[in-house]
Amino acid sequence: AQKITQTQPGMFVQEKEAVTLDCTYDTSDPSYGLFWYKQPSSGEMIFLIYQGSYDQQNATEGRYSLNFQKARKSANLVISASQLGDSAMYFCAMGGTASKLTFGTGTRLQVTL
Amino acid sequence: ETGVTQTPRHLVMGMTNKKSLKCEQHLGHNAMYWYKQSAKKPLELMFVYSLEERVENNSVPSRFSPECPNSSHLFLHLHTLQPEDSALYLCASSRGRVSSGANVLTFGAGSRLTVL
Numbered sequence: 377a378q379k380i381t382q383t384q385p386g387m388f389v390q391e392k393e394a395v396t397l398d399c400t401y402d403t404s405d406p407s408y409g410l411f412w413y414k415q416p417s418s419g420e421m422i423f424l425i426y427q428g429s430y431d432q433q434n435a436t437e438g439r440y441s442l443n444f445q446k447a448r449k450s451a452n453l454v455i456s457a458s459q460l461g462d463s464a465m466y467f468c469a470m471g472g473t474a475s476k477l478t479f480g481t482g483t484r485l486q487v488t489l
Numbered sequence: 490e491t492g493v494t495q496t497p498r499h500l501v502m503g504m505t506n507k508k509s510l511k512c513e514q515h516l517g518h519n520a521m522y523w524y525k526q527s528a529k530k531p532l533e534l535m536f537v538y539s540l541e542e543r544v545e546n547n548s549v550p551s552r553f554s555p556e557c558p559n560s561s562h563l564f565l566h567l568h569t570l571q572p573e574d575s576a577l578y579l580c581a582s583s584r585g586r587v588s589s590g591a592n593v594l595t596f597g598a599g600s601r602l603t604v605l
Contacts, residue, residue, distance in 0.1 A: 380531070411593070419498075419577060421596035467532070476522075476545065477594060479532040 378403045378470050380480035388486050389458045396443070397453040397483045399468030408472040410451040412442065415465040415482070424466075427451060458487045492516065495580050495597035503605050504570060510600045512563040512580030519585055521563040522594065523555060526577040538563060539585070570604045577601050 379402040389395035401410065412424040427435045427442045435442045443452040455462055465484050469477040493514045502508050514521065523535040537545035538557040552574075554566040563580055581594040 413596075419579075419599040419601070421579060421581070421594075423593050423595065426593060469532075471592065476534045476537065476547075477532075481529065481531050 378405070378408075378472055378478040380468050380470055380478055382468055382480035382483050384483045385481075386484045386486070388488060389455075390488055391460060392457055394454060394456045395458055395485065397455070397466050397468075397485065399451045399453065399480060401449050401451060401468075401470050403470060403472055405472035408470055410442070410444070411469040411471065411477065412440070412451075412453045413467045413469060413479075414462075415467065417464070421467070425453070455485075460487050460489075463487045493580055493582055493595050493597035495578075495600050497600060498598065499601045499603075501603045501605065502567070502570065504572070506570075507566070507568040509567065510565040510578055510580075510602075512565075512597055514561055514563075514580075514582040514595070516582060516595060517584075518582035518595070519560055520583045520592075521557060521560070522581040522583075523563065523565050524579040524581060524596075526579055526599070528576075532579070535565075567602075570602075572604050575602055575604045 381400045408429045410427045413421045415421050425435050425437045425440045425442050427444045434444050439456045441454045465482045467482045468480045471477050496511045520539045525533045534547050535549045536555045541557050552569050556564040577599040579599045580597045583592045583594050
């Protein structure tokens with residue numbers, strides 16, 4: 377079975393600062409993928425970034441980067457230069473050999489002036 | 490239109506009503522999904538369709554009935570729901586099944602359901 381744990385229910389960050397959102401996972405699948413999604417108040421889940429379990433380098437997409445530490449089973453999301461529009465719920469998810477994504481409970485990020 | 494479109498965005502229904510949620514994707518994807526999002530709980534996968542065939546049903550009560558007439562459309566038929574079924578229902582699509590671990594899901598904005 378797969379499990380995703382997000383221990384931060386809420387986070388605050390000042391505009392233009394960097395923030396790290398934590399995610400740890402557990403799986404018995406030899407090959408898996410880790411995803412981060414953003415959910416603004418409008419409800420839509422927006423894909424941000426993907427990391428494959430065999431990828432040698434940490435994934436980056438613009439201001440988003442994924443700090444992947446396989447031995448620690450962690451896949452933290454780093455957002456650099458935070459903007460007010462980054463305020464939203466952020467979900468970590470895992471895909472494996474089963475036909476589904478397993479999601480964490482999410483972290484609510486508030487960006488302040 | 491592009492992406493994944495869900496209608497209605499908001500729905501209020503009584504426990505004896507019958508209603509349907511609709512999802513449409515214009516991405517050429519082959520797999521479609523229904524997820525349930527309740528407050529303070531992880532997203533729960535309900536159903537998966539791959540090439541119009543239901544490939545997964547995660548112990549969902551029979552009062553929820555999915556239908557996938559073609560690869561672009563997905564419905565969730567609702568009847569005799571309970572108040573605890575109130576939630577945000579999210580539809581998603583992907584190019585294929587997520588069995589590779591690398592398939593990115595594209596989500597719609599959801600249908601907010603309230604059962605009175």
